[in-house]
Amino acid sequence: MTGTLLEIVGLTKAYPGVVANDDVSFSIGEGEVHALLGENGAGKSTLVKMIYGLVKPDRGEMVFQGKVYEPSxxxxxxxxxxAMVFQHFSLFDALNVAENVALGMANPPKTGALAEQIRRVSEQYGLPLDPWRLVGDLSAGERQRVEIIRCLLQDPKLLIMDEPTSVLTPQEVEILFATLRKLKAEGTxxxxxxHKLEEIRTLCDEATILRLGRKVGTCTPREVTAAQMAEMMVGSELHRPEREASTPGEVRLALKDLSVPSPSQFGTSLKNITLEVRAGEVLGLAGVAGNGQDELLAALxxxxxxxxxxVSLDGVAIGNKGPxxxxxRGLLTGPEERLGHAAAPNMTLTENALLTGAEREGLMSSGFLKWGKARDFAAAIIERFDVRTPGTETAARALSGxxxxxxxxxxxVMQRPEVLVVNQPTWGVDAAAAATIRQAILDLAAGGAAVVVISQDLDELMEVSDNFAALNEGRLSEIKPAKGLSMEEIGLMMGGAHGMEVAHV
Amino acid sequence: MIYLEKRPQPARALSYVTPVLAVLITMVAGGLLFAILGKDPVEAIRTIFWDPVFGEFSFYYRPQLLVKGGPLILIALGLSLGFKAGIWNIGAEGQYIMGAVAGAGVALALYPLEAWWIFPLMVIAGALGGWAWAMIPALLKVKFGTNEILVSLMLVYVAENFLKAMAIGAMKNPEGFGFPGSRNLQQYPSAHNTEIIAGSGMHWGVAAAFIAAIMAYILLNRHLLGFQIRLTGEAPRAARFSGVKPGRLVLFCMGTAGALAGLAGMFEVSGPAGQITTGFNVGYGFTAIIVAFLGRLHPIGIVLAGLLMALTYIGGEAAQSTMQLPAAAIQVFQGMLLFFLLAVDVLTNYRIRITLGEAA
Structure with a gap:
C-alpha cells in the first residue's frame, strides 16, 4: 500500500484582504497518517475545507485515487x-447517540439496526460508546467518538481530523491514537x-508545515525534534516566558465548598470546590472542556x-456580590468566549474597553462617561499588547480571534487586578502573542496578584503554574505543585479516560 | 448570482442614508399603487409630502405637524430605549391611554378649582399612570419570565375597555346630556394644555418631546446607563459579564417608556383632544413603534421620523379628502415605509455581491 491517495497541486484561496492558502501542494499516500501543522491562522482550516468540499479553491487541482477531484x-x-471530524461538534444534546448518527446519513437504517452497527464499529475500533445514551450527558471525548463513528460508518478512504485532542485527557488521547493506528493498518x-508537536511525532508518518497560507516545509516527524518543527511553524525562535522564583504571600482568593447549579440544562454544576490562591501564586486548572470551567469562571x-x-477575596466574603x-474590589476575570461574552461584537474597541474598565480606570464620573479617557485606555491596551487593528473605533468583530x-x-491585565481569573487565555492566539500574554500573567503574579489560569492546554499550564489541579465533572482534584507532575498523574487528576466503564460492560 | 456578504463592520454612513432611501423607494412604490388606483401618482405624492408644508393651506397644516408629531416622538423615544436593549414593549398604546385617564382623572376630580399646581400635578399623574401600566408586564417578566410582548399587547385591550368604561361611567360629563365623554378640559383653564406660542401647534407636550429627545441623547451617548442599554441589546452575555443587572434594566426601560407614553396621553387629553371619549386613542402608541425604527432608535432620528410620520398622516388625510384616495391605501403607504426601511437596512450590515456565472 504505497500508492498516492490524494494529490494536491497549487491550491490557492483568497478571501477579501487575506490570502488563506497560496499555492499549496502536497500528497497523501494510502495508509499514511499525514500531519498538517501550523499556527492559528496559518491556513490549515481553509485547506481542509477545500478538501472536504466546503470551500471552493480559486486555483489549483486535486487528484483523488487517480481521478480529478473537485467536490462542490x-x-x-x-x-x-x-470524511471529516470537526473540532467543534455538530451534535444535538437532546438526542441519543444513534439518533445523532442517523441525522447525518442520507438513508439511515432503522434505529435498532443502526445501534447494532454503532456498537459493532465501536468494539472493532476500541471506541467505547453506548448508542442509547443522550448526547447531552456525554463527555467531550465521548462526543468526539460519536463523530468518529459517524465517519467510520461511511467506510472512508481518507479521514480528516481537525485538532482532535484539544478536548481529550491524556488517557483518552491514547485510546484515540490506538484507533487511528488500527485504521491506518487497514489502509485508511x-x-x-x-499544533501539538509531540503528538505528531508519535503518530504521524509525514508532515506538511504551513505558515501564513504557504507551505514552508515538509518533514518526517519521527526524524526531527519538536523544536525544529516549532521553528519551521513560527519562523523564528520563540521567546519563552520567564519568571523569578517567589515565596507565596497571604491568601488572596479563597473558595470554600463552592457549589452552584449550572444555569444551562446541559452545563456542569460545581460541587464542593475548595481552593486558596496566595499573592504571587499562579494556580493552573486543567480539565477537558465542559467539566465546569465556564461555570467556575462565572461563579468567580x-x-x-x-x-x-x-467566595472570599482578601478575607472578605463576596459570594453574593455581582460582577x-x-x-x-479587584477580582477581574477573562471568560473563554471572546465574541459575545468578553466583548460585544458590534461595538468599538473603545466601548469594549469601557465594558469592564469603566470603574477601575476612572472612565466615568457619577455615571457620566469620559469618552476621551476610554479611548486613551483602549489605545494603551492596543499599544502594550500589540493588537493589530486600524484603530480604537473599529468594531470588535472586525478583529481576528x-x-x-x-x-x-x-x-x-492593564487594570492591575488583585486577583485575575482567566479561562483559555491564549486560545486561538499565535505563539508569539501567547508568549506575551503568559508573560503578562507571570508579571502580574510577580507583582503580588493571585492568578488562576483555567486552560485545556497542558503545556501552557505547566509553563505558568506554581500549583496545579484539574476540574472533572464539576469537582476539583487535589491541588499539587506543578513541578514534577507526570503526564500520567495529570491524566488521572483530569478523570482518566472518561466513559471507559462502558467498555467493560 | 447575487448574494449577500457580511461586512466586517457596519457601514456607518449608510445607516444615515438608508432611511432617506427607504422614503424614496416608498414614494416610487406608493406612486405605483396610486397609479393602479387610477390617481395621478405625482399629484398624490405632492399632496402627501409637499402641500402640507409649502402648499396653499400650509398655515393650517403646519401646526398639525407638531400636534401629531409630538406624541409620536415622545412615545417613540421611550420605546427606543427598550428596543435598543432587546426589551419589546408593544403596549405603548395602553400606557398612553392610562396616562390620559390618570391625568384627566386628576383634573376632573379637582374641577372647578382653579390653581397653578393643577396642571403640574396632572403631568405627574399622567406619567405615573403610564408607568404603572408598563410595570405590569415589566414585573411579570422579571419575576416570572413572562413574555413582555404578549402581556403589554394584551394590556392595550384592557386599557381600551377601561377607557370606554370611564367615558360612559365615572368620568362622564354630568352636564353632557347623557352623551359619552368627559368634561372638555380645554374649557378648564387650570387643566388646559395650551399652546405655548398661539397658532404654532407647539403645546407643552411638544416641548416635552423635544426635551425628552435631548435627555435621551445624553443618556445614550454620555451615561453609563445608556451604555448598558446598548450593550444589553448588542450582547446580553457580555452585559451580564460587565455587571448589568438585567431585571433592573427591564424595569427602567419599560418604566421610562410607560411614563413617556403616559405623558403623551395626558398632554393629548388636556390639549388637542380635550376630553376622555370612547374613541380617544387613535393608534399613536402603535405608530410610534414604526417611528422608533424609522428613526434608527436614535433620538434625533426619531424626532425627524416622528415629523415625517405626522406628515404622512396629515398629507394622507388631505389626499383622502381632495383626491378621494381610500384610507386603506394611505395605511398601506405608511406600512410600506417601515417595510422598505427594514429591507434596505440589510445594506448597513451586508453588501450585495453580483457574480456572473459560477466562479472558476
Whole structure:
C-alpha cells in the first residue's frame, strides 16, 4: 500500500484582504497518517475545507485515487470516501447517540439496526460508546467518538481530523491514537491537523508545515525534534516566558465548598470546590472542556452568585456580590468566549474597553462617561499588547480571534487586578502573542496578584503554574505543585479516560 | 448570482442614508399603487409630502405637524430605549391611554378649582399612570419570565375597555346630556394644555418631546446607563459579564417608556383632544413603534421620523379628502415605509455581491 491517495497541486484561496492558502501542494499516500501543522491562522482550516468540499479553491487541482477531484459540497466528498471530524461538534444534546448518527446519513437504517452497527464499529475500533445514551450527558471525548463513528460508518478512504485532542485527557488521547493506528493498518489514510508537536511525532508518518497560507516545509516527524518543527511553524525562535522564583504571600482568593447549579440544562454544576490562591501564586486548572470551567469562571466573575462565604477575596466574603462589585474590589476575570461574552461584537474597541474598565480606570464620573479617557485606555491596551487593528473605533468583530483575545486579556491585565481569573487565555492566539500574554500573567503574579489560569492546554499550564489541579465533572482534584507532575498523574487528576466503564460492560 | 456578504463592520454612513432611501423607494412604490388606483401618482405624492408644508393651506397644516408629531416622538423615544436593549414593549398604546385617564382623572376630580399646581400635578399623574401600566408586564417578566410582548399587547385591550368604561361611567360629563365623554378640559383653564406660542401647534407636550429627545441623547451617548442599554441589546452575555443587572434594566426601560407614553396621553387629553371619549386613542402608541425604527432608535432620528410620520398622516388625510384616495391605501403607504426601511437596512450590515456565472 504505497500508492498516492490524494494529490494536491497549487491550491490557492483568497478571501477579501487575506490570502488563506497560496499555492499549496502536497500528497497523501494510502495508509499514511499525514500531519498538517501550523499556527492559528496559518491556513490549515481553509485547506481542509477545500478538501472536504466546503470551500471552493480559486486555483489549483486535486487528484483523488487517480481521478480529478473537485467536490462542490461535502456530500460529494463523502461519496468519494472523504470524511471529516470537526473540532467543534455538530451534535444535538437532546438526542441519543444513534439518533445523532442517523441525522447525518442520507438513508439511515432503522434505529435498532443502526445501534447494532454503532456498537459493532465501536468494539472493532476500541471506541467505547453506548448508542442509547443522550448526547447531552456525554463527555467531550465521548462526543468526539460519536463523530468518529459517524465517519467510520461511511467506510472512508481518507479521514480528516481537525485538532482532535484539544478536548481529550491524556488517557483518552491514547485510546484515540490506538484507533487511528488500527485504521491506518487497514489502509485508511488520515489527515491530522494539530499544533501539538509531540503528538505528531508519535503518530504521524509525514508532515506538511504551513505558515501564513504557504507551505514552508515538509518533514518526517519521527526524524526531527519538536523544536525544529516549532521553528519551521513560527519562523523564528520563540521567546519563552520567564519568571523569578517567589515565596507565596497571604491568601488572596479563597473558595470554600463552592457549589452552584449550572444555569444551562446541559452545563456542569460545581460541587464542593475548595481552593486558596496566595499573592504571587499562579494556580493552573486543567480539565477537558465542559467539566465546569465556564461555570467556575462565572461563579468567580459574579455572573453566578452563591452563598457569601463560598467566595472570599482578601478575607472578605463576596459570594453574593455581582460582577461590578467584585471588579471594584479587584477580582477581574477573562471568560473563554471572546465574541459575545468578553466583548460585544458590534461595538468599538473603545466601548469594549469601557465594558469592564469603566470603574477601575476612572472612565466615568457619577455615571457620566469620559469618552476621551476610554479611548486613551483602549489605545494603551492596543499599544502594550500589540493588537493589530486600524484603530480604537473599529468594531470588535472586525478583529481576528487572536487579536481580540489579546485585547480582552490586555484589558483585564492593564487594570492591575488583585486577583485575575482567566479561562483559555491564549486560545486561538499565535505563539508569539501567547508568549506575551503568559508573560503578562507571570508579571502580574510577580507583582503580588493571585492568578488562576483555567486552560485545556497542558503545556501552557505547566509553563505558568506554581500549583496545579484539574476540574472533572464539576469537582476539583487535589491541588499539587506543578513541578514534577507526570503526564500520567495529570491524566488521572483530569478523570482518566472518561466513559471507559462502558467498555467493560 | 447575487448574494449577500457580511461586512466586517457596519457601514456607518449608510445607516444615515438608508432611511432617506427607504422614503424614496416608498414614494416610487406608493406612486405605483396610486397609479393602479387610477390617481395621478405625482399629484398624490405632492399632496402627501409637499402641500402640507409649502402648499396653499400650509398655515393650517403646519401646526398639525407638531400636534401629531409630538406624541409620536415622545412615545417613540421611550420605546427606543427598550428596543435598543432587546426589551419589546408593544403596549405603548395602553400606557398612553392610562396616562390620559390618570391625568384627566386628576383634573376632573379637582374641577372647578382653579390653581397653578393643577396642571403640574396632572403631568405627574399622567406619567405615573403610564408607568404603572408598563410595570405590569415589566414585573411579570422579571419575576416570572413572562413574555413582555404578549402581556403589554394584551394590556392595550384592557386599557381600551377601561377607557370606554370611564367615558360612559365615572368620568362622564354630568352636564353632557347623557352623551359619552368627559368634561372638555380645554374649557378648564387650570387643566388646559395650551399652546405655548398661539397658532404654532407647539403645546407643552411638544416641548416635552423635544426635551425628552435631548435627555435621551445624553443618556445614550454620555451615561453609563445608556451604555448598558446598548450593550444589553448588542450582547446580553457580555452585559451580564460587565455587571448589568438585567431585571433592573427591564424595569427602567419599560418604566421610562410607560411614563413617556403616559405623558403623551395626558398632554393629548388636556390639549388637542380635550376630553376622555370612547374613541380617544387613535393608534399613536402603535405608530410610534414604526417611528422608533424609522428613526434608527436614535433620538434625533426619531424626532425627524416622528415629523415625517405626522406628515404622512396629515398629507394622507388631505389626499383622502381632495383626491378621494381610500384610507386603506394611505395605511398601506405608511406600512410600506417601515417595510422598505427594514429591507434596505440589510445594506448597513451586508453588501450585495453580483457574480456572473459560477466562479472558476
Amino acid at each position: 459540497e461535502p456530500q460529494e466528498a463523502r461519496g468519494r470516501g472523504v 489514510s488520515i489527515l491530522y491537523i494539530s 466573575s459574579g455572573e453566578i452568585t452563591s452563598a457569601p462565604g463560598m 461590578a462589585e467584585r471588579r471594584r 487572536g487579536n481580540l483575545q489579546k485585547f480582552v486579556i490586555g484589558r483585564e
